[in-house]
Amino acid sequence: MEVAEVLPEFADAFAFEEFNRMQREALPALLEREENVVASAPTASGKTALAELAICKALADGGTALFIAPLRALTNEKEDDWDRFENLDYSVYVVTGERDLNPRRARRADILVMTPEKLDSATRKHDSRRYDFVTDVDVCVIDExxxxxxxxxxxxxxxxxxxLRRLCDPRVVxxxxxxxxxxxxxxxxxAPEETTFEFDEEYRPxxxxxxxxxxxxxxxxxxDKYRRLYRALDLAEPHLREDGQAxxxxxxxxxxxxxxxxxxxxIAERDVPMGARGDYDFHTESKELENDKLRNSVLDGVAFHHAGLSKNDRDLIEExxxxxxxxxxxxTSTLAWGVNLPARCxxxxxxxxxDPLEGEVDMSPLDVLQMLGRAGRPGYDDVGYGWVVCDTAEADKYRQLLRDGKEIESRLAESLETHLNAEIAMGTITDLDDVMDWLETTFYYVRGQSKPEEYDFPNLRERVRDCLExxxxRGFVETSEDLSIEATSRGVLASKYYLRLETAAKFAELCDRVEEGHDLETGDVLEAVATAGExxxxxxxxxxxxxxxxxxxxxxxxxLEAxxxxxxxxxxxxxxxTTPAELASDAWVIRRNATRLVSAxxxxxxxxxxxHAANLARRAEARIENGVSADAVGLTAIDGVGPGRASKLAKExxxxxxxxxxxxxxxxxxAGLSEGVAERVYEGAQSLPSIEIDWGDFxxxxxxGENEVREVTVRNVGEPARAGIRVTVNGREMTSTNTYLRDADTVPVGVFGAETDELEYTVSVAFPEEPxxxxxxxxxVRVE
Structure with missing residues (x-):
């Protein structure tokens, strides 16, 4: 069955010309019916084509497709793979936390690619103009x-x-x-029986x-790592000697x-015949690699691959x-979920x-099965060989996994409070009956019916009531006399910023302490984040x-703990x-999570x-992100000024x-900038608020014993922005206002002849959204 016969207008969207047996059997359900589809099949059997078939049907019907990729690294890969759709004039747009969202492009996209986490965040904000595109999806493909x-x-x-199903009820594949x-x-x-497929091992190529x-x-x-490495080489060696790959x-x-x-x-010591040092053409090609260690290694037939390599190097190694x-x-495991690179062994x-955030963890059973599924090269091998190298104490666990597979369980019970808070904050749940209706839409509810005792299903309503209480x-939800429930400001912020509830409670406690008179410092912000549950x-x-x-x-x-x-x-x-080299390997992940928490x-x-307190946090966030001194952090608000340029200008x-x-x-x-850069930086500075304070006849x-009220004018001669204006006398706050400062605001200031020699008045203007x-x-003022 040729692709061109079945989908003539989409023939160029596929990387092959003929559908295989598994794809042919699923094809009518995907193209000729409208119901939801579930298909499980061995790794490397061609499941990606099922996703593409579902997408083609949605596009042919004038709809929008959403593809949920299991890992962030794979969203970029799909963007590259699906140039084939771009060539057919369909737009592909990847939405991840790493990129600045362009809502207009997302709205116009024919195919959206997201991770579960990004989709969760977007659907929580679906009623905002920025994320309303998520409610306009016609088919949702869940990969893995x-x-x-x-x-x-x-x-x-x-x-x-x-x-998502409650918001726009897309077809789900x-x-x-x-x-x-x-x-x-x-x-x-x-998904009805007719569109549910369980392709067993006989469909493995x-x-x-x-x-x-x-x-x-x-x-x-x-x-131990080297003991395991030698064990791995023992297993791979026979295949390498027979021109197989491992x-x-x-x-x-x-x-x-x-x-x-x-x-x-x-391998050199064992005298395994491999490598291409005598191949002049390959020797020349290898110079295209950017990584020096990789360039030296490939000529011996050995290479490494991970998400930190440049795209150029990853593409060359894969090819x-x-x-x-x-x-x-x-x-690393990323390769098992992404590129189809099978090996004999x-x-x-x-x-x-x-894991930088979790410490030492067991590789998930899903990862193990996914990796082993890469064994065997279709068209080259009759059999693939897959091995798990582990400690004797864990051998039986992995043998059972290989023998019986892994039943899929729901993990919702482990974080029910967090997810329930998010639904209440969105306004989709307003009473206990709504909670039960919501739970009935979850996989947790289905598994609970299959295994009522393991999921404590007889006590479900009681568990939910305890959860709400x-x-x-903890101040995330409030109830009224008619037993309706709604989120508090604390609950809304916890949901919006994707916080663990204990972290949100900790942040609220810090706010209470500041309100009670604690002087907030940058150290307080950093410590609150460092001790967060995340x-x-x-x-x-x-x-x-x-x-x-x-x-x-x-x-x-x-x-503090270690x-x-x-x-x-x-x-x-x-x-x-100045991150020390010893901490560098975990620093990237920790910084990335920390900036989100500081923002929250x-x-x-x-x-x-x-x-003012919010501005202090915003400056801390910008410093963690950019690595600049406290006095130069304001420069990072200028478009085109990164850490290096900010430090250079500050030195001048x-x-x-x-x-x-x-x-x-x-x-x-x-100060050392080129003319073009200087012009851009100057323009960037002009696009920020700029404050002048006019004390009038102060x-x-x-x-x-005398009292006078004078007026101080705070004038913004730059771009409008939200601002806080605070007046203190001898260090004690007199007035504080929160305003959108377009041009000028007048602040009344009381001058009181108090029992002191001098009164020191300070007018301070802070921008909560800018560093x-x-x-x-x-x-x-002297008191006489």
């Missing part, structure tokens, strides 16, 4: 729906799909690797011979590089592996990995502790652009304290946007 069973991420996927309880997923998605191999565990984890999965990006280096030496130039490839060297007690599983390895102590030297943080001290050290060093804390401070004495505006283009050129003296240092001016 067995992610429902993943720690943390599973419940996100589950509630998001349930929410769910695809997964082989799973024993595909019928439960079909029941959840209301190549038979899989999978097993478990143990190694002798030692005291030293570093030495794919070895390891725990981290660093490990791929180290393992490849060690493997090259070991050379397909061509057979690379015979032994070390990779697949070895999982590491079943445990270090907990939300009320970082509770971060651990500090022994080799990191000296670096942590050096960063925090002179600071009193005795009551992991919290590590996060705080990363935030403090990131804020000054800023919103709490804005709502419950005021603009230009540390605020006001300094930039005063210096003019010539002054910026004198007195220099006041008689004891600008507050503008302050002071006047002193």
């Amino acid at each position: 729906v067995h992610l429902l069973d993943a720690d943390r991420r599973g419940s996100v996927l589950e509630v998001t799909i349930s929410r 769910a695809l997964s690797a082989t799973m024993p309880n595909v019928d439960d997923v079909a029941a959840w998605l209301d 190549v038979d899989l011979n999978a097993g478990v191999k143990t190694y002798t565990h030692g005291e030293n984890s570093f030495a 794919l070895v999965f390891v725990a981290s990006r660093q490990d791929t590089v180290r393992a490849a280096e060690k493997a090259r030496d070991e 050379w592996f397909k061509q057979g130039h690379v015979e032994l490839l070390f990779s 697949v070895v999982i060297r590491d079943t445990k990995l270090h 907990e939300l009320v007690d 970082f509770e599983s971060v651990s500090a390895r022994q080799d990191e502790r000296d670096a942590i102590d050096a960063v925090l030297v002179g600071q009193e943080y005795g009551d 992991g919290q001290r590590k996060v705080l050290a990363i935030l403090r060093s990131a804020a000054s652009g 804390l800023g919103a709490f401070l804005d709502r419950f304290v005021g603009p 004495g230009l540390s605020t946007p006001g300094d930039i505006a005063d210096a003019g283009i010539d002054g910026l050129i004198d 007195p220099e003296t006041v008689a004891t 600008l240092i507050p503008i302050e001016e002071t006047r002193t």
Whole structure:
């Protein structure tokens, strides 16, 4: 059955010319019916084409398709793959947290690509102009729906799909690797029997011979890695000697590089005939690689692959592996979920990995099965070989996994309070009956009916009532006399910023302390974030502790745990652009999560304290993001000024946007900028608010016991912005206003002849949404 016969107008959208047996059997359900579809099939059997068929039908009907990719790294890959749709004049738009959203492009897109987390965030804000595009989806394709069973991420996927179905009821096409309880997923998605497919192992293009191999565990984890590596090479060697290829999965990006280096030496010692050092053409091609270590390695037939490599290098390695130039490839798990790169032999060297946020964790069973599914090259091998290398104590666990597969469970119960709060904050749940109606749309409810005792289903209503009471007690939800429920400001902010509830409560407590008179400092912001629940599983390895102590030297943080001290050290060093090398491997992930949390804390401070407190958090966020000093942070508000340029300008004495505006283009050129850059930076500074404070006829003296009210004018001669204007006398706040400052605001200031020699009045203007240092001016009045 040729693609051109079935879908003549979309023939160029597919990477092949003929559908295989599995695709042919699913094709009528996807193209000729309207119902939801669930299909489970072995890895590498061609499931991606089912997604593309569903997308083609939606496009042919004039609709919009949404593709949910399991990992952020794969969203970019789909963007590249689906150039084929772009060539047919259909637009593909990827929405991830890493990119600035262009709502207009998202609205006009024919195919949207998102991760579960980004879709969750977008559907929570579906009634905003920015995210309204998510309610205009006609088909939703869930790639790897067995992610429902993943720690943390599973419940996100589950509630998001349930929410999307309530918002716009798209057709849902769910695809997964082989799973024993595909019928439960079909029941959840209301897919009838006729459009539910369970393609078993006979649909695998190549038979899989999978097993478990143990190694002798030692005291030293570093030495254990090499014991496992030699075990992996023992398993791969026979295939490499027969011109087969081997794919070895390891725990981290660093490990791929180290393992490849060690493997090259070991293979040379074992005299395994591989590599292309005599191939002049390949030798020339290899010079296109940007990574030096990779360039040296590929000529010996050994390479590594991870998401941190440049796109150029990843593409070349993938292509050379397909061509057979690379015979032994070390990779992280990302490759198992993404590119179809099968090998005759697949070895999982590491079943445990270090997660920057979770510490040492077991690789998920889903990842293990996904990786082993890469064994066997269609058209080249009759059988693929897959091995899990693990400690003897864990061998039976993995043998059972390979024998029985993995039933997919719901993880919603583990974070029910958080997801319930989000639904209440959106206004979709207003009483207990609504909660039960919502739960009935979840996979949790379906699995609870299959396994009532394990899911404590007989007590479900009671569990929900306890959950609601907990939300009320903690200030996230309030109930009225008619038993209706609605979110408080705290609950809305927790949902909007995707916070764990204990973190939201901690942020609210800090706001209360500031309201009661605690002087808020940058250290308070950093400590509140470092001790947030999102970082509770971060651990500090022994080799990191000296670096942590050096960063925090002179600071009193005795009551913080080691992991919290590590996060705080990363935030403090990131804020000054000096992260120690020992902390660098985890710093990127921790910083990325921290900036979201600081932004959320800023919103709490804005709502419950005021603009000045929010501005302090905004400046802390900008410093963590850019690594600039406290006096130069305001420069990062200017478009085109990154960390390097901000530091350079600050060294020249230009540390605020006001300094930039005063210096003019010539002054910026004198400070070392090229003319074109100077013009852009100057224009950027002009597009920010700029404050002048006019004290009018403010007195220099006041008689004891006399009271006068004078007016101070705060004028914005730059772009309009939301601002907080605060007046203090001798350090104590007199007035505070929150305003949208377009041109000028007049502030009444009382001058009182108090029992003191001098009164020091300070007018301060802060911008809660910009990292600008507050503008302050002071006047002193003598009391006579």
